[in-house]
Amino acid sequence: MEILGSALDIILRVDVILALLIGSIGGVIIGAIPGVGPAIAIAILLPATFSLEPVVGLTLLLGIYGSAMFGGAIPAILMNTPGTPVNALTTYDGYPMTQRGEAPRALSLAYGASFVGGVISVVCLMAFAPFLAKIAPLFGSREIFLATILGMLLVVIAHRGRSLAAGALLFFGIFLESIGLEPVQYTKRYTFDQSWLASGVDLIVLVLGLFALSQAFVLLVGKDNPVKPPKLEGGLFRGLREVFRFPQIAVPGAGFGTVMGIIPGVGEFTAQFLSYTWAQKISPNPERIGKGASEGIIASEAANNAVPAAAMIPLLALGIPGEALTAMMLSVFYVHNIVPGPNLFRDQMDFVMALYLCLLILNFLALIFLMFATRPLLKVVSIPNRFLGMAILTLSFVGVYSLRNSMTDCVMAAAFGLLGLVLKRLDLPIVPIILGMVLGGIAESRFRTSLPRIDGVLDWINRPIAAGIFALIVLVLLIHIRALLKGRNAAAMKA
Amino acid sequence: MEHSETEAVRHTAHTYHKAEFIFALAAFAVALFLLSQSGSQVTWSSSKALVNQPGFWPVMAIVGMVIFGTGELFVSVRRFRHEAEGAIPTELFHWLRAIEYAAWFLIYVTIVPIVGYLPTTIVFCVLLTWRLGYRTRNQLLAGALTGLAVVVVFKSFLSVKIPGGQSYEYLPDGLRNFMILYF
Numbered sequence: 001m002e003i004l005g006s007a008l009d010i011i012l013r014v015d016v017i018l019a020l021l022i023g024s025i026g027g028v029i030i031g032a033i034p035g036v037g038p039a040i041a042i043a044i045l046l047p048a049t050f051s052l053e054p055v056v057g058l059t060l061l062l063g064i065y066g067s068a069m070f071g072g073a074i075p076a077i078l079m080n081t082p083g084t085p086v087n088a089l090t091t092y093d094g095y096p097m098t099q100r101g102e103a104p105r106a107l108s109l110a111y112g113a114s115f116v117g118g119v120i121s122v123v124c125l126m127a128f129a130p131f132l133a134k135i136a137p138l139f140g141s142r143e144i145f146l147a148t149i150l151g152m153l154l155v156v157i158a159h160r161g162r163s164l165a166a167g168a169l170l171f172f173g174i175f176l177e178s179i180g181l182e183p184v185q186y187t188k189r190y191t192f193d194q195s196w197l198a199s200g201v202d203l204i205v206l207v208l209g210l211f212a213l214s215q216a217f218v219l220l221v222g223k224d225n226p227v228k229p230p231k232l233e234g235g236l237f238r239g240l241r242e243v244f245r246f247p248q249i250a251v252p253g254a255g256f257g258t259v260m261g262i263i264p265g266v267g268e269f270t271a272q273f274l275s276y277t278w279a280q281k282i283s284p285n286p287e288r289i290g291k292g293a294s295e296g297i298i299a300s301e302a303a304n305n306a307v308p309a310a311a312m313i314p315l316l317a318l319g320i321p322g323e324a325l326t327a328m329m330l331s332v333f334y335v336h337n338i339v340p341g342p343n344l345f346r347d348q349m350d351f352v353m354a355l356y357l358c359l360l361i362l363n364f365l366a367l368i369f370l371m372f373a374t375r376p377l378l379k380v381v382s383i384p385n386r387f388l389g390m391a392i393l394t395l396s397f398v399g400v401y402s403l404r405n406s407m408t409d410c411v412m413a414a415a416f417g418l419l420g421l422v423l424k425r426l427d428l429p430i431v432p433i434i435l436g437m438v439l440g441g442i443a444e445s446r447f448r449t450s451l452p453r454i455d456g457v458l459d460w461i462n463r464p465i466a467a468g469i470f471a472l473i474v475l476v477l478l479i480h481i482r483a484l485l486k487g488r489n490a491a492a493m494k495a
Numbered sequence: 496m497e498h499s500e501t502e503a504v505r506h507t508a509h510t511y512h513k514a515e516f517i518f519a520l521a522a523f524a525v526a527l528f529l530l531s532q533s534g535s536q537v538t539w540s541s542s543k544a545l546v547n548q549p550g551f552w553p554v555m556a557i558v559g560m561v562i563f564g565t566g567e568l569f570v571s572v573r574r575f576r577h578e579a580e581g582a583i584p585t586e587l588f589h590w591l592r593a594i595e596y597a598a599w600f601l602i603y604v605t606i607v608p609i610v611g612y613l614p615t616t617i618v619f620c621v622l623l624t625w626r627l628g629y630r631t632r633n634q635l636l637a638g639a640l641t642g643l644a645v646v647v648v649f650k651s652f653l654s655v656k657i658p659g660g661q662s663y664e665y666l667p668d669g670l671r672n673f674m675i676l677y678f
């Protein structure tokens with residue numbers, strides 16, 4: 001209770017409340033514009049938040065992160081185009097409802113389900129926090145090293161059908177992180193005698209290039225896709241009440257989102273898929289799901305909106321980001337000399353709780369905003385793609401140039417932007433590069449810190465948590481190999 | 496159950512482009528080149544174990560790139576023959592077209608410190624809007640307003656670190672300070 005009190009003290013300030021308001025509303029708007037998404041917005045805003053206080057900067061970014069999926073449901077339902085990639089499953093049921101003239105109901109179902117998912121997830125995590133505070137200090141260097149290896153493994157495996165490319169790109173990210181002066185003996189690594197490479201590749205330059213500039217290029221070389229959203233007729237409150245008639249779908253959906261969010265590299269897609277499959281299993285009319293059923297929207301939106309809060313767990317408790325957005329947030333912590341990890345939970349529990357409270361409040365803000373502002377938002381949804389590309393290109397400059405006023409950074413970001421464009425057009429994943437760079441850095445430093453205390457290979461796993469993580473690594477590998485063999489046999493049978 | 500499996504396929508299905516082979520080949524070549532430089536681009540000490548070498552981590556990453564890159568190359572060749580779609584020249588043309596916009600971006604970056612953030616951004620947005628084919632007065636105005644909004648939000652309100660342009664030096668004293676500080 002005392003912690004909750006001091007957490008409230010942290011957030012009950014004008015600047016924090018303003019950041020939360022701007023972040024939540026901005027996140028909804030950004031999420032509603034297909035082709036933008038929270039990753040790009042966060043990448044662009046990152047350098048701007050460095051001059052703000054940590055809690056203000058993080059609140060702003062958390063607001064965008066946590067509320068973008070609320071907005072992403074709008075084009076998914078009205079135009080069959082997901083605002084953010086994780087709203088893709090919402091199109092299956094949302095768009096057919098729009099075609100039947102039930103768009104307001106579908107939208108309010110999505111808002112309500114997102115709200116339930118978000119709130120349940122945060123409440124679970126707040127309740128779980130004291131337990132985490134006890135567990136987190138048991139993670140030493142070798143446990144964190146093994147956890148990063150598990151995270152990397154999951155990132156590769158999560159990209160089904162693209163695992164080889166994901167692996168190559170993950171190692172590329174690890175390599176990028178190792179360029180420059182190494183931190184122990186200060187010898188040069190892969191600098192090719194170029195002074196601009198001595199300080200290495202900046203994570204933010206990479207993120208801005210791969211997310212923001214690449215998306216600007218994709219939109220600029222693409223074509224406009226003029227889709228006019230339909231007119232909304234009728235109130236938005238009907239579906240909101242309907243969500244509470246399906247607790248057997250909304251609550252497990254939020255549960256899937258919470259659990260999957262904690263696991264690095266898994267995230268919204270798996271959570272949604274499990275939730276959707278669950279809805280199909282327990283629905284009395286499973287054949288309707290995928291053709292415009294309330295249950296489908298609730299399952300999808302409750303799961304995906306439960307993920308952001310949960311994804312903060314590995315970041316805050318262990319300092320290990322599980323996906324690209326939390327990887328970006330890690331740099332905000334570092335800039336302000338706050339080191340996420342076991343000590344943060346032990347020493348600054350009120351700060352952690354304040355971030356959770358912000359995540360809780362943003363769900364209310366996003367819902368209230370959407371209930372009253374959906375109609376004006378439809379104008380934003382239909383901004384032409386190429387015009388958006390121009391805007392993103394202009395905004396990317398702010399992100400890259402304001403870092404160090406360096407032309408070199410801009411050239412590097414443009415080069416990464418071109419690489420990102422190629423990856424996006426080929427449907428190859430970008431996230432492994434970012435996570436490779438972040439996790440690679442953590443893994444190397446933890447690996448080096450552990451080495452003096454390691455005499456043999458078995459010393460890596462001679463502590464219970466380390467042994468447990470190692471067992472998980474082996475288990476994940478075995479499950480993956482089994483799935484690969486099963487897939488190969490199925491393909492052979494089909495042939 | 497059958498229905499959920501259909502959803503799974505819809506959810507995870509990928510389309511493979513023939514140009515993936517070009518990318519896989521280039522990535523593999525880069526990885527091999529980096530590996531070939533491991534003798535000169537990192538320091539190797541004879542008195543240290545492999546895991547303690549400063550070059551252990553980057554070389555381990557490059558070996559990973561080579562191993563996974565080989566697999567990706569092999570798979571992309573197989574896909575190229577059997578299931579990939581699309582024409583490689585068309586795709587390469589798209590990649591090259593993006594270079595034009597990268598050039599726009601770099602020219603913009605070069606001009607900002609000389610002319611100043613506000614004027615360059617407004618002109619950049621209007622010109623790019625024109626280049627993209629939005630040429631009505633309202634569309635060009637929207638471009639200019641986008642530029643103005645970006646500068647006001649980031650430089651005037653959020654005070655991001657973008658230096659004033661050299662051209663601001665020619666402005667009268669009071670206005671010069673104001674422009675350097677806010678625009």
